[in-house]
Structures are given as structure tokens and as C-alpha cells.
Amino acid sequence: MDDSVDTADLEWSTPPAAAAAIAVGGLFLLVGALTVASDAVGAVLMTVAAVMLLGFAAYALLVRPRLTLIRGDGPRIVVRTIGGRSTYGPADIDRIRLRTLRRIGRRTGQLEIEVVAEPGSPDPADSWNECRDDLPAAPDHPRDTTLIVFNRWDLGADLHEVADALSEAGFVTER
Template sequence: MWIKPVDNLSDDPQGVDEQRWATPMPAVFALAFGGFALVIAAILTDTDPAGRFLVTVAALGLWIIAGLAAYQRPRLWMNDSTVSMKRLTGVQTYRREEIVRIKTVKYPRLGRRVPMLEMDVRRAGEDDDRLVIFGRWDLGTNPQDVYDALERGGFVPEASQ
């Protein structure tokens, strides 16, 4: 009988051989619900056609963001030998040797500094690095926690640390 090891230290236990990070589904549902609320508000607005138009555009914007967040789930995941990320263009998978640098950087946003996870990746045979940045919205958790998990998995190159 085979028993699969599980990480029970968090509220969302995951297999040790694979971890996933994505935008939380309650946030995606809240965006979709907000879109419906705005459509209802636009329908109930009788006297202001310009306001009705703007509220409808805002509802469409919320639905687009919710759809993109739902489509790109999970946003980042790792297993024993690769790190994969889902983008609008599809799934990109990188082996350990294709990861040039991973680090967390604090960027100023809305008057405070928020952490972001930066990954530089380079496909075999390519000369240029690609910079991929993930924030808390993309990962559903603190980017430092994801960095720590990637480091434990052996994906952070020595030069990055």
C-alpha cells in the first residue's frame, strides 16, 4: 500500500510533490457578483443614460477580470522537477536549469510597499531572459511564502539567494 505524503501545516493541505497557487475563488465570485449588482443598478437607473452606460461598462470590466482570473487557475505550480505558470497564451513549463533568478521585491503601490515575486526564466537555446512578476492577487497568498516553497523545492538558483 502506498501512502502519499501531505503537507498538513496549512489550512489547504497539498501533496508534497506538487504545490499550486492561484487567485482565491471567493475573490473571483465576488467580482462576478459585483458585475451582476452593477447591471441591476444600470437597469434601475432611468434618468441618466450616460451613467447607465458607464455602470454597464464597469460591470463588463468586472466580468472580464473575473473570467481571466478563473481561466488562469492555477496561476503557478511546481512539482518535483518543473515550475509551470498559466498565462493567457497557455501553460509555460520551466525546468530547474531554465530558471535564472527568483526573488521577492517590494514595489510601492497605493502609498505602501507590497511584495511581488519576480522570476527570470530563459528557455534552452534562447539568449534573452523573460521576467515574470506575480503579486498577491495572482498567487492568493504572500509572495514571500511562495518564494520559501520554491526555495524548499530547490528551484531558487544559488545566485538568487
Template structure:
């Protein structure tokens, strides 16, 4: 699907950050090739380089991750499933949940969606700041303004 048909109310990983990850993966992979005689260190560098390349590539490829289209339709793009569209009334629950991480609470957006193609007819989708490229609380406010009922759970 072409990105041009998705509205301006959309969120995805910042392309600059994903590009930096890809560049870092390439540099780290090159450094692993010229590293000294430490096989364990070289292996760790190669693993880190591959992870950076994969995560950066996903960030560049899967765009936008979340969008509001056709006024009351949520579009969610995944790496393997393409774009799935859900009417607002198919969203059972949309909420902001704060999870503890490194001594502080980090907000995430969580959607429980009725989806006949999913396992047991429902799908759970969770987005963090990296996925959205914005603070999930700001995205929740924008979704509320678009008409999607949002709740908040601490």
C-alpha cells in the first residue's frame, strides 16, 4: 500500500533515528571485520551490528505505524501484515498504560481490537515512544480529538 493515502494524523519512528541505527550497524559491522584476535568480542560486535541494522531497517520500512484515516478509522501498519484498518467501534479499549522501566514510568498506547482474522477474534497492539516518534500521551490526546475514546491506567 502506498503511504500517500494515509492522512496527516499519523505517527511512526523518526526516520533520522532509524537511519542513525542503520549507519551504526554498518560501522559496527565494519569494526568487527577489522577487530583484533578476540573472537568473543567480534561475535558480540556482529550480533549488535545485525540488531542495529534490523531495527533501523524496520523503522525505515514500516511507516506510518499508526494513523487515523477516513475520520473514524484507525490504520495500523505492521512488518508482516501490511496495513490493517479498524473502525473506531471495532476498538474495544484504547488506553494509555504506564510501565515501569529503569526506575521511572514509561507510557505506552494499548489497543484491544475486534479482528476476525486474529487469534480468537481479538488483537492486542501496543505502541511505545519509539514506534510513534512522539510521546504516547500526546498521541492519545490527538486520538481523543479525532473521536476515539481513550482511557488512562497507571
């Protein structure tokens, strides 16, 4: 009987097929802008839309995996952005919350990870108060945290399953 704990990493990111479909749509728009568009304004708008779709697809394909869970004795999560990777342990996480919002008649979810900022990092509220001497100090708020928000597109998985995996690994998750 094997009682060992599965310590394999879990990774979540945008499905490559979805990002590739967006890239194909961007290419179709670009080809259409260059060959089919009969007016200059339409060609410019199609080109801008194509460049935006291609940039979005490149982001989704290059920034992978967006979230990694390293399980084991010292569980950690790794968040990947354009700026690089950041690793956080349970002590670095102020709160993980699963939110359900209603937008345009649909329910959408968000996984919010509130990370305690590194010592010495600038606080945006401080710079705001320095610029605006005529305003009172910023209200009490968690001044040393950073909010990271993921949706289903970012993680390519059901957010409840991701929250369950984070909870099983030892991270406290609010629902």
C-alpha cells in the first residue's frame, strides 16, 4: 500500500488551442485589411484589431504557465507575468478568495490572491499622498499587499478546482 503524497506540480494557463485560434483570427484580419478593405479607415481599424489580437495571442502563448502550485512539505505558488516569475509561500499570502460576479447577465468567477508586498517596496498610497498635500491621509487599508486576479481564461480550468487544489496544498482559501 502506497501512502506517499503526490507532490507533483500543478500548472494552469490559457489553453494553447484557444490562443492559437485568436492568433489565426488576427492573421485573417490582417490579411483582410491588406487585401480586401476598400477604404483607408476600414483598413486601419482592421489592422489595429489584428495587431491587438496577435499581441493577446502572443501573451497567452508566451506567459505559460500563469499559476503553478508546488506541493509538498513547503507548498508554494509561482505566478508568471510578463515581468517574470514570483514565488510565494503560505506566509507570503494575505488572502486567497474565490469570487463570483454577475456581469451582463452572466456569472463570472475570479480567483484573487492577495500577496504581502516585499519589504521596501513602494506603497502607491504613499506616492498619492505626497502628490496631494491638500488631501487627508489615505484611509486604513492593507498598505503592504498586492492583488493578483485570475479568471478562467488565465488559468484554463474551473476556478473551483484551482481553489480546491490550493486548499489541499495548505493555502487558506475563502469562498
